[in-house]
Amino acid sequence: MIRESATRIFPVTLFVLLGIVFALSANMSSGATRQFEQRADSLCALGDMVRLDSLVAIERFSTYKLVREKLERYFDTGDERVLYNVNCLAAAIDRNFGDRFYSWQVGKYRDWRQQSREQRSEAKRRFGEAILSLGASANDSLTGLFESVAGQFLRLGDSAAAVRAQQYAGSALSQPASDKRALQTLSLSLAIARGIGDLDGTARSLNLIGGAYQKSGYSLKAGAYFDSARVLRTTLQDDKGLADCLSNISAVYLSLDQLPESYRFAAEALRIRYQFGDTAQICQSLLNMISAFRHDRPPDEVESWLEEARALTKALDEPLLRARLLQADGMFAEDNGEIDSAITYYNSVLAMPVTGENARLAVSLLTNLAILHSSQGNYEVALKCYVRALDRSQGAGNQGALASVLHNIGTVYQQLGDATAAVKYFQRSLDIRRQLALPNEMVETLNNLGEIYTTADDLSTASEYFQQAADIARVYDNPRLLANSLMAQAQLDQQRGDYPAAMAKLDSAMTTYQRQSDAQRGFDVQIIRSDYARLNRDFAGAEE
Incomplete structure (x- = not known):
């Protein structure tokens, strides 16, 4: 142990x-x-x-x-x-x-x-x-x-x-x-x-x-x-x-995108808290695990966490825990496609006094709302949520949250087709993430910048960003982000007409996903690989 x-x-x-x-x-x-x-x-x-x-x-x-x-x-x-x-x-x-x-x-x-x-x-x-x-x-x-x-x-x-x-x-x-x-x-x-x-x-x-x-x-x-x-x-x-x-x-492991290690330590902390019957801390652990691992653990396990958190919260007079429980309910509604219910949950928590006193919770909720509105095409509403989150993170002095909000604003402008505004926000986010030395977050922003320059047909600049992202992912041993960067570079190679280079990168990405037991992403790579093969009249390759 x-x-x-x-x-x-x-x-x-x-x-x-x-x-x-x-x-x-x-x-x-x-x-x-x-x-x-x-x-x-x-x-x-x-x-x-x-x-x-x-x-x-x-x-x-x-x-x-x-x-x-x-x-x-x-x-x-x-x-x-x-x-x-x-x-x-x-x-x-x-x-x-x-x-x-x-x-x-x-x-x-x-x-x-x-x-x-x-x-x-x-x-x-x-x-x-x-x-x-x-x-x-x-x-x-x-x-x-x-x-x-x-x-x-x-x-x-x-x-x-x-x-x-x-x-x-x-x-x-x-x-x-x-x-x-x-x-x-x-x-x-x-x-x-x-x-x-x-x-x-x-x-x-x-x-x-x-x-x-x-x-x-x-x-x-x-x-x-x-x-x-x-x-x-x-x-x-x-x-x-x-x-x-x-x-x-x-x-810390969660911030490094090392979910298995993050889960291992979270589960051990929960086990120890069960031994002492520390109700508030047990509830805190369960809510943290719902937020971090709900997409990576079996649904039945995650639902059991939520049910237990509900039961424990009822016995506690803890406004912050009640607020976080409602946020978890919103996450579940969102995951089940109940968008209106999720928005109602998030807005109800935002209206609670405890949220006004807790900048981290407020930024998290505003980000939840912004992502939902973006997914529905309501970009103007999403931007308003992000601007509010920007104010709260700046006021709290939370540089990590500030960098995330700036990145997310850049993503909305990218979806709106405003490349100039998107690059401005991505660059501000990247500067902070480099200062904080957050490798996964740097890779994320570098890949977005690469995508923008790919769309603008500036393949040389795009290649530089994708290469930086791949180098960082390789140095910090993040297979998932490395595979994502390889796929982006493969797209560039295909646009340049360098079919062998594109297929080699896709094969490397496929191998990486297979080692990570990520069947869905491996299947996505196979589809892209087949498309590239047909475009290049490599019918044998298309059948592989």
């Missing part, structure tokens, strides 16, 4: 060279945390070290968290009963893992207690008020407040709290990854966490930095940070945190 290995899934250098929602909440719910503490306290009181050792071995991460909380409570109150339980848990940690966690924490909280009670209370109060303010909206002034609180915690000797405050500082910025200050803030939290040996804080900082890059479209860069966080979560035996990392890695 994936969780059993702490080795890296893919080379970090890949993501460093190429270029999710921030998870700042605790991994255990407040109710689960209280139950765990009560069970641990009961075993300590009974002196049942065998069962306590078993509990600590299974819940290593939760035990670390509880020891930190109890130490802070003891040094604040002087309650000897709390200290007894802390020592009991610390002994179990030593017996199971033999690490220096307890001594680090004791040293930290001893320094903490030496400060005045008023200073400690003031730091906690400011931190709590800042977190409450963050719930209203992210802004740069709150970043400054969190940074100030982090500095106060550092001066008081509470490095772990300083790490958390720095992490909040990074998430408070309205456009995290597009602002160097945000990355500097999150990098500082990472440095502090590493310096004090806080593995949980280190993993959280890595995930936050990855999430910041992912949010702004740098999904390839994000992969290295998510993978590093995964390694730490595996070491900590923190399965809930591990599930988040696996889900994030799945999104």
Whole structure:
């Protein structure tokens, strides 16, 4: 299973060279945390070290968290009963893992207690008020407040709290990854966490930095940070945190057009979430999988995801999940040819308040609508949807989404026959995609540019774009996109009258599709191959 290995899934250098929602909440719910503490306290009181050792071995991460909380409570109150339980848990940690966690924490909280009670209370109060303010909206002034609180915690000797405050500082910025200050803030939290040996804080900082890059479209860069966080979560035996990392890695593979790998990590994240009965996260996983894999998995399997997501959403008071469920209903209606129903679903979600607060969801819905209207020939309506999506993606600082919207606008103009406008938008999209180093997306845009110049009978320029697309697809080992580019180049060869070259490229495309078990695309190539053979009076070739 994936969780059993702490080795890296893919080379970090890949993501460093190429270029999710921030998870700042605790991994255990407040109710689960209280139950765990009560069970641990009961075993300590009974002196049942065998069962306590078993509990600590299974819940290593939760035990670390509880020891930190109890130490802070003891040094604040002087309650000897709390200290007894802390020592009991610390002994179990030593017996199971033999690490220096307890001594680090004791040293930290001893320094903490030496400060005045008023200073400690003031730091906690400011931190709590800042977190409450963050719930209203992210802004740069709150970043400054969190940074100030982090500095106060550092001066008081509470490095772990300083790490958390720095992490909040990074998430408070309205456009995290597009602002160097945000990355500097999150990098500082990472440095502090590493310096004090806080593995949980280190993993959280890595995930936050990855999430910041992912949010702004740098999904390839994000992969290295998510993978590093995964390694730490595996070491900590923190399965809930591990599930988040696996889900994030799945999104990276999805952006690389590697659907089997993306599905593998998404399914493992879902399996772990089932183990803990985390209803909201299970629902989130199911909705993500519906969106990503509904065309690649068996229909019965996808329908079961949707039915389960519906049942879970009814039990939750989560506006965002309800919105995403309605969007999934729209996708199913669209796939079944129920266009009017799909449009109604998408528009109903757009009208929900939660969509106004979530730019990513809004851009996704507007893109759904635009694609539907384009498929119906309603290009003017589609353009209006894309313009709205353009405004939202620019406002959110999401460069990846911006590049996609620009590409889609270019596609509409291409369908309208306005080559000048189409090239302008494709070039803007290509510039961003090159900056973000998104190979699949670059190939997509390069192929569209090649098609435009083919239509304009500028075969030399078209050939350059198709060749660039094929080279990128070959370097990044994307067989599907490589085959598509080969087919486009074959069309050019046929127009030039170079029949042997055209057939050779079609044969290469056919072989690639066969290796990918893509029977439909292989059949399409065979039809084109037969047409070319007849045009060139190669009747034997037409019968192959």
